[in-house]
Amino acid sequence: MTKPADKPANKPGYRPLESLPTTTDLADFKVGVDTVIFSVDTEQNRLLVLLVMRHEKPYSGYWSLPGTLVRVGESLEAAADRALTEKIRVNNLYLEQLFTFGGPDRDPREAEDAYNIRYLSVSYFALVRYEDTALIADGVRGIAWYPLSQVPKLAFDHNQILTYGCKRLRSKLEYSPVAFDVLPETFTLSDVYQLYATVLGEDFSDYSNFRTRLLKLGILEDTKVKTSRGAGRPASLYRFDAEAFQPLKDKPMVFL
């Protein structure tokens, strides 16, 4: 299907696109949805991800991201909600689409199946407030908030999906005020710093710089209440000022 030599296509430097596959038969797919649900345990400063234990083949006995296969007449979003509905109860769950993984051979069920059916996964992402969630443990199926640093080898390509989710989470923290969705209603500047450090790693910024830049954004309201924790000086409690943030909502900003 290459074009003849007199076409501008042959100008040097043009990138040769991938060659055509040898069959023109269309692939048949089942479509799965997988969810990457993060939370931050602000008391222990741990980033957590929701995992469920698989009890059927393939990967029976492995931990995996909560997911399901899309049913007749069902939207992707409804399937993602269904995947979570029996596992976790949560306030204000807002699932954001993350990435679609659809390469051949990503699911061992493809090989077992003589009909060449492929499994595509549309992944979704959310960050939820730890205190606002309740796992639905029925004693049979395993479900857990796993500290990110202790996540084992997961079923399918779920470690890869999780890595992608982590990248998106860091980016959300840098470019959106999502941190204030998961902090308590009032918090100290040190609480905010600790949340960022938990997600981005301790060396993302020093506290003094972070504090200065954060206050300069003008989106935090000083409640005039002070809190004492441990031996340090009492620290001011702030709250996210949604009204002050309103005019900035559509402006590109950096939140650290």
Add this chain to the structure above:
Amino acid sequence: MTKPADKPANKPGYRPLESLPTTTDLADFKVGVDTVIFSVDTEQNRLLVLLVMRHEKPYSGYWSLPGTLVRVGESLEAAADRALTEKIRVNNLYLEQLFTFGGPDRDPREAEDAYNIRYLSVSYFALVRYEDTALIADGVRGIAWYPLSQVPKLAFDHNQILTYGCKRLRSKLEYSPVAFDVLPETFTLSDVYQLYATVLGEDFSDYSNFRTRLLKLGILEDTKVKTSRGAGRPASLYRFDAEAFQPLKDKPMVFL
């Protein structure tokens, strides 16, 4: 499948997730890829999108985003490359995944088909330098760079996919140095401003503020060459300083 009343799930304020669909049969899918390829005509200050004319049902005679259906053994990315390979030649085409549209009833072929097959679309996005592209016009199939302001009603839900692509393009311009991928190697500050204004709209910033902020980023190198255009004073030519940008690459930044 609602949990009994003694579970924490019933704490007031918990969001009721969507109810289960009435069938548990899995949906069968064909998977399409659609590409949103943007370019900027810097001479006429127009934002362009690549469209192709459809010559088969459904939507025969409508313009659409270049796309195709995924074949047996083919990755999503290879299918997206294939959709473009006979239509456009381009330097350094880097396709980025945009969004997956998979709701029921998004494709009229679903209704015609007794087997209940659904069509899911994984969309991809790229911004290419206008001068580095060549459309492959074979006189039969229609292919065109359409000014965004003149895009007609497209086939399927492609107007919706395009809207999503525009949103991503604006965000890329705000949060990444992608503008310098499509500008000529040397450019004036006014050229950069004009490119941003073409994509973001004239009122995104005033020129003087934009110029100050842009220079402050420290990623532009003054070539010490001046250019004269029209009646104005000669303007300095700059080039993107990839070396100066290197240490900033992973830092969250705003580029306007």
